Amino acid sequence: MNGEIAVGFFRHGTEVPIVRHEDAPPVRWDAVSVRSTADGRDRRRPVSALDDTDAATLVRSADPIDVGTTAGSADRTIRPYLFECDTRELSLFSDGSFAAHAWVQPPALLDRETAPGLWEAYLAVAPSIPTVREDTDHGASYVSLRALETLRDRAAAAAATGEGYDSVATTARELCRARPSMGVVRTRIDRVMAEADSDPGSVRDRAMKACAAAVRADEAAAERAASRLGDRVFTLSRSGTVRSALEAAGPDAVFVAESRPAREGVGIAERLAETEAETETETGNETGTDVTLLVDAAIEGLLADGTVDTVLVGADTVLEDGSVINKVGSRTAMRAGTAAGIDCYAVCSRDKIVPGTEFDPEFGPAAAVYGGEADLAVYNPTFERVPPPAVSGIVTEDGVYGPDEIGPIAREHALYRRWDG
Structure with a gap:
């Protein structure tokens, strides 16, 4: 085994950057490497590849993923992190660290030659139905983008593995029900499904277009x-x-x-x-x-x-x-x-x-208002x-x-x- 590699997906809007290294095969793309350190309680924390002039916030991380580059072996272990960035003009792309970089929607990883396990690493930190349902920190525009990404990524995975349309439609229905007070989630999911053909590849393509259109609409x-x-x-x-x-x-x-x-x-x-x-x-x-x-x-x-x-x-x-x-x-x-x-x-x-x-209406937790022992409603x-x-x-x-x-x-x-x- 070659040890653990920590990689960061630095999301801006609905896209992430991928990079090519000088010493890598000329057509192979990878994610940005970050340093991962353990604190006193043995929990892994990333040290961003960005400098202090860049605004990046850690969204989530996932457990390491063992990736076999040859049959029966795990030659690469990836610990993935997802960051949120305020800009595409990141310092690490202007200091000559990489031979090239490109901003893409993550399903594009399936259409390129990438480092082993990159798509699986992304999926481990990607938005999901639970993260859409449980997000109480962001507004409806942000949450609806995450819902579109969830549908997009599910359809891309289904198209890549030959799964049928029904599993994608089930994901769409669950997303429509996830945030009843945020009507934009359902509108955007419904539009994708209404305009797509009944196959995962078509849903993926429509969802990718919807992601880009949603970012432009908010701007x-x-x-x-x-x-x-x-x-x-x-x-x-x-x-x-x-x-x-x-x-x-x-x-x-x-x-x-x-x-x-x-x-x-x-x-x-x-x-x-x-x-x-x-x-x-x-x-x-x-x-x-x-x-x-x-x-x-x-x-x-x-x-x-x-x-x-x-x-x-x-x-x-x-x-x-x-x-x-x-x-x-x-x-x-x-x-x-x-x-x-x-x-x-x-x-x-x-x-x-x-x-x-x-x-x-949606209601927040009672403990956010009152944490005492009196018998009262919140x-x-x-x-x-x-x-x-x-x-x-x-x-x-x-x-x-x-x-x-x-x-x-x-x-x-x-x-x-x-x-x-």
Whole structure:
């Protein structure tokens, strides 16, 4: 056995980089090697190949995989790690470490000559139905991308091994049920299945196109939202699309509610402040965006006193009647903003518009609110409905829609559900 190799899949959007080494066969591709060290409790932790200028977050790791390059032998042991990257411009691709690199969606590994076990290593850390179902840290856009990746990878594996369509369809159905309050998950999965032929290869190809389109849709929606923002903006929770819009617009001030009990707003406030500091360091100029974190109970008072001129929230789902489903606190913010004459926008991809008007709420764990021993109940809803009159507009990649313009789009999306009878 040649020992253990730790490799990192550095995901940006729905793609990962693969590399060619100078001393490897000229057409063979591999993942980026990382150093893996053990702490005092004998748990393995990666040391990233990136330098301090790169933003990469460890998502998950997996147990080592033994890979046999010859019959009956395990010549290569791989310990895989999955990272999330904010950019494709990584330092390790500019320092001459590799002969070449390419960003690909992982099923492309099956179409290239790669180091042994690379596809299996990726699958060990890839998104799955459980990770989609259990993700309470990210918004619907992010979760829907992971759902598309799960379907894409399952279809690719089935196509490679000659499995039938039924196993892929079962995965699609389970993904559609995984996050009932995130309508975009079902819309995107339904569209792939409706537009694909009844074979795994076709589903794989449609899912790969859907992954790329979803990334572009979120970017375009953020650009449209940025053009609508005033100088002093309020937001809450953690939406990647909202964050992108704020970073693009560069308002004078951003007010972020902490969004208890998980306090997702703290993370986006920190990120906005860090981005501001990095910009000032690079340019030598103060851009003037002040970031303020506030307690949730202060939302209504802040919006009533004239401090803010735009409310911008994400949307986990937009219902057929124009209601917006989003993190608890959104209803208070948008109703208070509307009462104060403030523009109140929800920004999301068009795929988040779903048929029907029923709202199936998700609830967070009781322990996140109360860990004592008293005999009491805990009410901890994750999402809530914002009524149409409180919504000035829903900003998507295709335009800004009033709540009364949502119905036809929702009914269009309902047609995709016909793939399942």
